Amino acid sequence: MAEAIWDFALRFYGAPAVEEACLELQENWHADVCVLIYVLWLASREIAVSESEVRTIAESVADWRSHVVQPLRAARIAMRKARDVESIAGDAERLRADIKSLELAAERRELEYLATLEVGARSPDDKLTSERNVLAYLEILGVDDGSIDPAQVKVLAQAA
Numbered sequence: 822m823a824e825a826i827w828d829f830a831l832r833f834y835g836a837p838a839v840e841e842a843c844l845e846l847q848e849n850w851h852a853d854v855c856v857l858i859y860v861l862w863l864a865s866r867e868i869a870v871s872e873s874e875v876r877t878i879a880e881s882v883a884d885w886r887s888h889v890v891q892p893l894r895a896a897r898i899a900m901r902k903a904r905d906v907e908s909i910a911g912d913a914e915r916l917r918a919d920i921k922s923l924e925l926a927a928e929r930r931e932l933e934y935l936a937t938l939e940v941g942a943r944s945p946d947d948k949l950t951s952e953r954n955v956l957a958y959l960e961i962l963g964v965d966d967g968s969i970d971p972a973q974v975k976v977l978a979q980a981a
Contacts, residue, residue, distance in 0.1 A: 822933075822936040822937065823932075823933040823936060825862075825936070826858075826859070826862050826932045826933065826935070826936040827929055827932060827933070829858070829861075829862045829865060829981075830855075830858045830862070830929075830932055833858060833861060833862075833980050833981055834854075834858070836976075836980035837976075837980075838973075838976045838980075839976060839977065839980045842973045842976050842977055843857065843977075845973070846959075846962075846964075846969075846973075850959075850962045850963070850964050851962065852958070852962055853879060853882065853886050853890075853931075854928075855882065855886075855890075855928050855931045855932050855935065856875070856878055856879050856882065856935070856958060857955065857958055857977070858932060859878065859932060859935040859936070860875060860878070860954035860955065860957065860958050861951055861954060861955065861977065861978070861980075861981035862936075862981070863940070863941050863950075863954060864944075864950040864951035864953075864954045864978075864981055865951070865981050867943055867944050867950060868940075868941035868942065868943060868944065868950070869941055869942055869943075869944035869950045869953055869954060870940055870941040870954055870957055871941075871957060872957045872960050872961060874940045874941060874957075875954070875957045875958050875960075875961055876961045877940070878935065878938065878940060879958070879961060881934075881935075881938065882931050882934065882935065885927075885930075885931055885934075886931070889927045890924065890927045890928060890931065893920055893923050893924040893927060894924055896920050897917055897920045897921055897924060900913060900916065900917045900920070901917065951977070951978035951979075951981045952974060952975070952978040955974050955977050955978055956974065959974075
């Protein structure tokens with residue numbers, strides 16, 4: 822399962838317009854892109870999840886996200902913004918790349934953990950399941966219908 826979800830994540834994130842949609846959700850709504858990828862991976866396996874299940878999924882990785890993934894991301898971003906980084910770090914780009922590698926490893930570990938969860942119910946229509954799973958996650962983030970472009974939901978669902 823670990824390889825399957827990681828392979829899915831790489832294909833999904835590399836699809837046209839997906840990275841932009843994920844980053845917008847992450848920046849504007851504090852979405853955990855790993856949770857989003859997970860619910861779409863479930864949909865690709867014809868598994869639908871309810872809003873309460875998505876809430877439980879998100880809560881199960883909340884500490885990992887806040888104590889591991891987000892600090893790594895914050896350090897990487899801070900290095901890009903700090904003026905004196907090059908003089909202190911020397912080869913700052915190499916250090917940033919190392920931090921990014923750690924951040925990706927932490928996200929991969931999160932996805933591998935999520936793949937072990939047993940949630941959801943079989944659903945024969947994976948296109949609708951993808952949209953429903955995305956909407957269930959957006960609902961727990963507090964995203965209302967008027968706050969997100971429906972085309973973004975379709976981009977995410979179709980990429981899955």
